[in-house]
Amino acid sequence: MRAPTDRGVDATRSAAKGRDERAEAAARAHHLRLTKPAGSLGVLEDLGAQLAGIAGVDPPPVPRRPAIVVAACDHGVVDEGVTPWPRDVTAQMVANFLAGGAAISVLAREVGASVVVVDAGVATELERHPALLDVARRRVTGNIAQEAALDLDDARALVEAGRALVSSLHAYGIDLVATGDMGIGNTTPSAAVIAALTGRPPAAVTGRGTGIDDAQLARKIEVIERSLARSGPPTDPMSVLAELGGGEIAVIAGVVLGAMDVRIPVVVDGVISLAGTLVAAGIDPVAADFVIAGHRSVEPGATAALEHLGLRPLLDLDLRLGEGSGAALAIPLVRSAARILAEMATFDAAGVAERSEA
Ligand SMILES: O=C(O)c1ccc[n+]([C@@H]2O[C@H](COP(=O)([O-])O)[C@@H](O)[C@H]2O)c1
Numbered sequence: 001m002r003a004p005t006d007r008g009v010d011a012t013r014s015a016a017k018g019r020d021e022r023a024e025a026a027a028r029a030h031h032l033r034l035t036k037p038a039g040s041l042g043v044l045e046d047l048g049a050q051l052a053g054i055a056g057v058d059p060p061p062v063p064r065r066p067a068i069v070v071a072a073c074d075h076g077v078v079d080e081g082v083t084p085w086p087r088d089v090t091a092q093m094v095a096n097f098l099a100g101g102a103a104i105s106v107l108a109r110e111v112g113a114s115v116v117v118v119d120a121g122v123a124t125e126l127e128r129h130p131a132l133l134d135v136a137r138r139r140v141t142g143n144i145a146q147e148a149a150l151d152l153d154d155a156r157a158l159v160e161a162g163r164a165l166v167s168s169l170h171a172y173g174i175d176l177v178a179t180g181d182m183g184i185g186n187t188t189p190s191a192a193v194i195a196a197l198t199g200r201p202p203a204a205v206t207g208r209g210t211g212i213d214d215a216q217l218a219r220k221i222e223v224i225e226r227s228l229a230r231s232g233p234p235t236d237p238m239s240v241l242a243e244l245g246g247g248e249i250a251v252i253a254g255v256v257l258g259a260m261d262v263r264i265p266v267v268v269d270g271v272i273s274l275a276g277t278l279v280a281a282g283i284d285p286v287a288a289d290f291v292i293a294g295h296r297s298v299e300p301g302a303t304a305a306l307e308h309l310g311l312r313p314l315l316d317l318d319l320r321l322g323e324g325s326g327a328a329l330a331i332p333l334v335r336s337a338a339r340i341l342a343e344m345a346t347f348d349a350a351g352v353a354e355r356s357e358a
């Protein structure tokens, strides 16, 4: 987690309020009274304080109804040979999510989360399904090496759609959202967005995605360099998103902003979700207050984005799947952090002697 937003700096850009510092301080003080050596629950103590700051109360509510939003999109840049997989796999995997057979389907069941799939620009028309929301503005983004991924208006509309979705989910009782993605080729636009928004060179943020060899990796870096040269120096985050990003990155940015709007935690997944999180934090820095990094993806761009955002990932399992898998796996840790504050006995109540001062 990171320190609550310094609103002295950010107030000009945001109508939203960041985490409640008093609730956060109360949770930290509360932790000192619980029957354990101070600090012994490590990152779970920070997480508990963050959850208290988000909810504005200590102990914070235990998230009981999580939803994983998996945003899917196809990418024109696949024509540049940046991925070994055919584009059709995006739509096929969406069908697999909806049929309950994908990794994220299994992990969501394991942690008791619902899955909402968002079509943010999949190439082929998808069959309707109650868990599928179609917000696509175009089918397949522009090839970022040659043209903008999205019109600025489309990028804005997709961010708004993600934001509105979280409002609706919250109205139905969802108390935590997690982000996920599906999109053959999408580690290329994600690395491009991360390079543009962190200022790091493409070679430092580009990885092997679904699995490419050294020659393909060199080509992928060159494609990202060309894309950045074409789009010019980064200006505002929405323009970076439109020039270099994609539909799922836009929807994920909206989901992060939506969590801020309704003041619930948002657990983010790997490199694609982190590209979206960088866009969201660029649009409104207060949004970062509500973000929990589920894991550290193998992709180097993920570590670059985590460092830029000042986020410490909860898990580090060499995952590189996407779909929201690393975020889903972190949900039990988030619940545990809240439950510790809600249920653990204090030294006083349990009659346990406190540390004697030497
Ligand atoms: O989450 C990650 O960090 C991650 C790392 C590598 C690959 N992926 C997934 O793999 C797909 C993109 O990989 P690629 O090689 O086609 O760019 C896309 O569907 C992502 O969800 C995801």
Ligand SMILES: Cc1cc2nc[nH]c2cc1C
Pocket (backbone or CB within 6 Å): 085, 089, 093, 181, 182, 183, 210, 321, 322, 323
């Ligand atoms: C099979 C497959 C499943 C995925 N899930 C997320 N990205 C993926 C990419 C591929 C290729």
